[in-house]
Amino acid sequence: MARNSLKDRRLVLVLHGPSLNLLGTREPEIYGRDTLGAINRRLVSSARAASVRLQAYQSNHEGELIDRVQRAAREGAAFIIINPAGYTHTSVALRDALAAVRIPFIEVHLSNIHAREPFRRQSLLAEIAVGTICGLGSRGYDLALAYALSRT
Ligand code: DQA
DSSP: OOTTOGGGSEEEEEEEOTTGGGTTTSSHHHHOSOOHHHHHHHHHHHHHHTTEEEEEEEOSOHHHHHHHHHHHHHHTOSEEEEEOGGGGGTOHHHHHHHHHHTOOEEEEESSOGGGSOGGGSOOSSGGGSSEEEESSTTHHHHHHHHHHHHHO
8 A cells, every 4th residue: 555545644533422413503602603514524624634534433322432442442543532522521431441542632622611510520531631622612623633633
């Protein structure tokens, strides 16, 4: 296979948790009006410009997100950007999967989780993340990708 072909490119995985498939119409005053499709297209195009392969995956199911994290390890993914959505505050299992694969990741939230209900202030993942971006709307994903590209 020729150098720089799609398969040779480094892989960044973007994971979106529950109900992020509804972005655009889901509480737009909190989460903004960008759809998930629009966000993903923007990320794919920025990654492509840097000759990096980017795959985006959304699931409403904890186990499917965990399976995708484990698959990322088999695929040799260089970096993960994850918005765990509601699982941020509840999922020991997702944290364990991310810790197990040892792929560096950035946690992204569209809203400022520290300025909302008290139960959103705790993230079970933040402690093992490279960093967290929250409250910057969908730009948070672009900033996370810029960092990931500088590291891959
Ligand atoms: C969210 C914040 C979470 O508390 C919430 O459950 C989400 C979205 C965000 O992007 O702001 O679903 O992760």
